[in-house]
Amino acid sequence: MKGREPMDDASRGTARSRALFERARMVMPGGVNSPVRAFGAVGGEPRFIARGEGACLVDVDGNRFIDYVLSWGPLLLGHAHPAIVRALERRLPLGTSYGAPTEGEVLLAEAIRRFVPSMEVVRLVSSGTEATMSAVRVARAATGRARIVKFDGCYHGHADGFLIRAGSGAATLGVPDSPGVPEEIAALTLVAPWNDLDAVRAILDRRGAEIAAVILEPVVGNHGVLPPRPGFLAGVRDACDRAGALLVFDEVMTGFRVARGGAQERFGVRPDLTTLGKVIGGGLPVGAYGGRADLMRRVAPDGPVYQAGTLSGNPLAVDAGLATLRVLEEDPTIFARLERQTERLAEGLREAAGSRRDEVAVNAVGSMFTLFFAPPPIATTAEAGRSDRARYARFHSALLARGVYFPPSPFEAAFLSTAHGDAEIDATVASSAEAFRAAFEGSG
Ligand code: PMP
Helix, strand or coil, rough: CCCCCCCCCCCCCHHHHHHHHHHHHHHHHCCCCCCHHHHHHHCCCCCCEEEEEECEEEECCCCEEEEHHHHHCCCCCECHHHHHHHHHHHHHHHHHCCCCCHHHHHHHHHHHHHHHHCCEEEEECCCCCCCCHHHHHHHHHCCCCCCEEEEECCCCCCCHHEEECCCCCHHHHHHCEEECHHHHHHCCEECCCCCCCHHHHHHHHHHHHEEEEEEECCCEEECCCCCCCCCCHHHHHHHHHCCCCCCEEEEECCCCCCEECHHHHHHHHCEEEEEEEHHHHHHCCEEEEEEEEHCCCCECCCCCEECCCCCCCCCHHHHHHHHHHHHHHHCCCCCHHHHHHHHHHHHHHHHHHHHHHHHHHEEEEECCCEEEEECCCCCHHHHHHCCCCCHHHHHCCCCCCCEECCCCCCCCCCCCCCCHHHHHHHHHHHHEEEEHHHHHHHCC
């Protein structure tokens, strides 16, 4: 931990954040540019952030927090990592976008393939949403089929066909189907229950000939962390093969989080197509989709499947991503260390719940975790849905007051970075013991 203790000043008030939020609400929906940032699910008001340093966020009032949101996943190396800052400083004077190919894009695509070998051919885009919608287009083109299967609680970005039982933001807002999504498009998406292989088989047996692809988060992160049951992913792979449907792993969150090569490496299941985002941009906007060469060669200009982007492969974003992947390649121990730290925190949180520990479940895979206010085990969306929202809201606000920034929703994954050392974890566990009292006893 650098400089000041992270917990030394989380009580400087919120006047500046409040004033900004008031102004923001006049000019932006809910005062934010992405719904969950508004703190609606925990009944609070968002902090406006001035800067990030390593494991910490500092808000505009000068409050300092140990950050477990990490920009919703991208900051595997923490805030303002020197390698990323240096890469951006080098690039900046050379121009910010060319709309023409660069060496960096080749290097990043090659690096992605080293980490995730099933991504034989890769297209860079600017967000996870773009990656998933494009992957599905490729799957539909390749199979000549229109329907897709997704899982209850999985979120794949905000394209029309995915906003059906889409987890976190949608679940906590209570609007599983967004207005504005035409019924005709929604009807092309079939929803299966997570971790229920029989249900997936039944759908594929019955309607397999209509199904272009099954898309899933191989560890669900968007309904809280829900690992796949043993054999589940392999079973889905088999069912897809029998039906002639493609399997798409949406590793926007799990990529570079649950293992060096993502969930497909960890669980030993090879998808046909993979989507990435978050960590590969190192905090700048990058997404990617890729997979079997015969499928990806259908993408324009090699093939007829159209997909394009003015800022795709943006040089600043690519350099931030490359800097991140270089750090990971230089230090192969990073993923084991991150996982150990995450386990340490998960165990610390369970202990901190004290006599109520049977009433909380901490699910953790790699460097992602969720604390549910419901008895373990939590393996399905329905079980996750039992998490006590009011308790989580009190827990969240008590932690925030003590300088710990947890996701402002009970159904979001939290993350660790390489900047989270023992000191940050110990401080978090100490604060959480008090926050549990607030959560269970109903006082702050
Ligand atoms: N897929 C998954 C699994 C995600 O977690 C997210 C974002 N949380 C997306 C897709 C969409 O990515 P983006 O927000 O960059 O569009």
